[in-house]
Amino acid sequence: MSQHSTTYVPKSAFGKWFESRLPIAGLVHSSFIAFPVPRNLTYFWTFGAILAFMLVSQIVTGVVLAMYYTPNAAMAFQSVEHIMRDVNYGWLIRYLHANGASMFFVAVYVHIFRNFYYGSYKAPREVLYILGVIIFLLMMATAFMGYVLPWGQMSFWGATVITNLFSAIPVVGETIVSYLWGGYSVGNPTLNRFFSLHYLLPFMIAGVVALHIWALHVPGQNNPTGIPIKSGKDAVPFTPYATIKDIFAVVVFMLFFAYWVFYMPNYLGHADNYIPANPAVTPAHIVPEWYFLPFYAILRAIPDKLGGVIAMGAAIVIWCFMPWLDTSKVRSTAYRPLYKQFFWLFVVVCFLLGWLGSRPAEGWYVIASQICTVYYFAHFLIVLPVLGFVERPLPLPNSILESVMGVQKGGAGVPAGANAEPNTKG
Amino acid sequence: MMKRTLLIAAAVLGFSASAYAAGETPVPPQQKWTFQGPFGKFDRAQLQRGFKVYREVCASCHGLSYVAFRNLSAEGGPEFSEAQVKALAAEYKIQDGPNEAGDMFERPGRPADRFPSPFPNENAAAAANGGKAPPDLSLMAKARTYERGFPWFITDVFRQYSENGADYLVALLNGYEEAPAGFTVPQGGHYNHYYPGHVIAMPKPLSDGQVEYAKNEAGQPQAPETVEQYAKDVTAFLTWTAEPHLEARKRLGFQVMLFLLVLSGLLYFTKKKVWANVGGEVEGHATPPMTHNP
Numbered sequence: 175m176s177q178h179s180t181t182y183v184p185k186s187a188f189g190k191w192f193e194s195r196l197p198i199a200g201l202v203h204s205s206f207i208a209f210p211v212p213r214n215l216t217y218f219w220t221f222g223a224i225l226a227f228m229l230v231s232q233i234v235t236g237v238v239l240a241m242y243y244t245p246n247a248a249m250a251f252q253s254v255e256h257i258m259r260d261v262n263y264g265w266l267i268r269y270l271h272a273n274g275a276s277m278f279f280v281a282v283y284v285h286i287f288r289n290f291y292y293g294s295y296k297a298p299r300e301v302l303y304i305l306g307v308i309i310f311l312l313m314m315a316t317a318f319m320g321y322v323l324p325w326g327q328m329s330f331w332g333a334t335v336i337t338n339l340f341s342a343i344p345v346v347g348e349t350i351v352s353y354l355w356g357g358y359s360v361g362n363p364t365l366n367r368f369f370s371l372h373y374l375l376p377f378m379i380a381g382v383v384a385l386h387i388w389a390l391h392v393p394g395q396n397n398p399t400g401i402p403i404k405s406g407k408d409a410v411p412f413t414p415y416a417t418i419k420d421i422f423a424v425v426v427f428m429l430f431f432a433y434w435v436f437y438m439p440n441y442l443g444h445a446d447n448y449i450p451a452n453p454a455v456t457p458a459h460i461v462p463e464w465y466f467l468p469f470y471a472i473l474r475a476i477p478d479k480l481g482g483v484i485a486m487g488a489a490i491v492i493w494c495f496m497p498w499l500d501t502s503k504v505r506s507t508a509y510r511p512l513y514k515q516f517f518w519l520f521v522v523v524c525f526l527l528g529w530l531g532s533r534p535a536e537g538w539y540v541i542a543s544q545i546c547t548v549y550y551f552a553h554f555l556i557v558l559p560v561l562g563f564v565e566r567p568l569p570l571p572n573s574i575l576e577s578v579m580g581v582q583k584g585g586a587g588v589p590a591g592a593n594a595e596p597n598t599k600g
Numbered sequence: 601m602m603k604r605t606l607l608i609a610a611a612v613l614g615f616s617a618s619a620y621a622a623g624e625t626p627v628p629p630q631q632k633w634t635f636q637g638p639f640g641k642f643d644r645a646q647l648q649r650g651f652k653v654y655r656e657v658c659a660s661c662h663g664l665s666y667v668a669f670r671n672l673s674a675e676g677g678p679e680f681s682e683a684q685v686k687a688l689a690a691e692y693k694i695q696d697g698p699n700e701a702g703d704m705f706e707r708p709g710r711p712a713d714r715f716p717s718p719f720p721n722e723n724a725a726a727a728a729n730g731g732k733a734p735p736d737l738s739l740m741a742k743a744r745t746y747e748r749g750f751p752w753f754i755t756d757v758f759r760q761y762s763e764n765g766a767d768y769l770v771a772l773l774n775g776y777e778e779a780p781a782g783f784t785v786p787q788g789g790h791y792n793h794y795y796p797g798h799v800i801a802m803p804k805p806l807s808d809g810q811v812e813y814a815k816n817e818a819g820q821p822q823a824p825e826t827v828e829q830y831a832k833d834v835t836a837f838l839t840w841t842a843e844p845h846l847e848a849r850k851r852l853g854f855q856v857m858l859f860l861l862v863l864s865g866l867l868y869f870t871k872k873k874v875w876a877n878v879g880g881e882v883e884g885h886a887t888p889p890m891t892h893n894p
Contacts, residue, residue: 436853
């Protein structure tokens with residue numbers, strides 16, 4: 175490993191000439207080759223690479239689809255069917271793009287909950303983390319507008335329901351809604367502007383992702399112990415270690431992705447979206463895509479429209495305050511026995527909210543949604559601040575190396591199971 | 601622990617059973633389809649019979665506007681011969697134009713034409729059918745479904761159950777029956793066991809012996825000429841019209857899965873080899889990140 179130097183030294187004369195004018199090779203070298211990676215990372219840390227792959231996949235398939243798609247209310251549905259039937263491998267590109275959105279959200283939710291579990295949002299990674307929340311919000315907007323484009327029944331009515339939410343905003347609400355619609359109801363101008371924005375936002379995501387990665391390279395990655403790298407012995411260089419591991423994880427994720435695309439391509443969508451949009455017929459149940467369901471449940475849990483909209487927005491915005499709401503000095507939940515239980519309870523509540531979001535808003539579903547919504551916010555506003563004071567965390571290892579190599583190194587009582595098999599660790 | 605799990609399972613089953621008994625739309629029975637599963641393929645003879653049912657029964661009211669005649673001879677479909685398709689297309693009158701004189705005219709269909717709709721426009725279709733236009737059938741098998749409920753919506757992913765629409769269509773076509781006592785069917789409506797709300801505008805479309813199937817050597821029809829068989833055959837045909845590349849998708853899917861499986865296996869061992877060096881102490885090559893200066 176001695177051939178890996180920490181600084182980039184150009185070998186060729188051209189390399190030297192270029193590097194002194196635009197040091198991009200040095201930037202790549204320091205970011206993706208020599209960059210020190212904690213040696214104890216698990217596969218939960220490969221989801222960043224998986225997400226980068228998904229973003230590229232969505233942009234590539236999306237650009238190809240845009241070559242055939244017609245953003246016109248009278249022709250959109252037909253043009254999608256044209257892609258599905260007559261364009262060579264059009265069905266493949268479209269199913270990759272439609273299911274890719276779901277896969278993107280699967281990966282981002284794993285990424286987000288990994289961050290919650292290991293306290294990655296805490297100092298010094300607050301900005302990195304908030305950039306991540308911004309990416310998530312942009313993803314939601316992009317996915318929502320993308321679902322409108324096929325101009326099926328669920329596209330149309332989903333667009334109607336969601337854009338109508340903005341009318342709850344006092345004073346300017348109605349104006350905002352008419353700007354979103356480009357008229358007085360969801361129609362052709364709405365489809366046109368959604369298509370335009372759907373094409374724009376992914377590149378904004380790419381920009382914020384660049385900032386996200388930049389912000390990551392300042393403090394470096396968090397790791398399962400939550401304690402920082404203290405010496406070179408705690409880390410391995412990004413290449414080849416993280417590179418090969420990320421590539422392996424991406425390919426395994428592609429297997430998962432391919433299963434949906436080739437065997438269950440319509441499972442994650444709605445049958446109603448194979449019916450052309452019809453403003454005169456409302457579908458029996460208007461349900462958003464699965465990845466919005468927990469937030470949809472929170473929206474409907476509040477009996478007041480404005481209140482519901484505020485609660486739904488707050489459910490995500492509150493994430494931005496986590497670095498300050500969480501008062502515990504310990505990052506990793508592995509050393510927080512009490513918080514660990516609350517973390518898993520929170521995960522269960524999020525799944526429950528998702529399921530409730532898919533149910534009609536009636537009977538005990540409403541009450542269950544309200545209870546879960548209250549708990550969702552209590553997790554951030556009560557559990558996180560209070561536990562930091564009342565919880566007695568387990569003793570932390572002295573270094574990442576020590577946690578990997580085991581207790582014999584003079585360990586401070588790390589649970590034995592947590593550090594078995596250093597070879598396969600990660 | 602086991603006992604508790606069983607109790608919970610029993611409670612869940614009991615709950616869904618009671619929801620069923622509460623008079624909601626009944627669950628369609630699941631059919632056996634040749635096109636289900638990872639290696640599923642259409643049964644050509646079934647698609648050809650199904651097309652006959654569509655043409656002789658459904659086509660008088662329902663369009664098939666996303667399907668072109670040429671599709672009928674394409675690989676992975678009913679696979680009629682090109683000559684058959686050419687002859688079939690020629691039986692249809694297609695409106696074309698305007699010609700040099702500026703007039704619209706009618707000409708015999710060509711394989712590249714799409715199926716003409718039975719009504720000139722949606723309003724005409726609605727006017728002729730009691731106020732509601734009969735829907736186009738091209739996508740019908742994907743545009744209908746039924747509620748699966750917990751936990752079946754999870755197990756469906758593993759068994760690759762995606763024939764919800766087809767099973768619903770078969771149930772619907774077989775679901776015409778006398779309305780139960782006390783149920784008043786409004787004027788122009790028909791009682792159907794499986795239709796949500798039970799009142800469907802479409803009258804019972806199929807009856808036994810209505811469509812004549814091709815005979816085999818023994819002089820017997822190649823499939824029973826019954827409503828159940830017609831329903832299955834026309835549904836298989838409509839599954840193909842909704843997903844004409846289903847066979848190609850599953851075939852390519854198997855190749856892709858196999859390739860990715862082998863690749864991930866190779867990458868796994870490569871990764872293991874690379875990481876094998878990280879057994880003990882690592883050389884101090886990397887500066888701690890807080891002092892790292894890109």
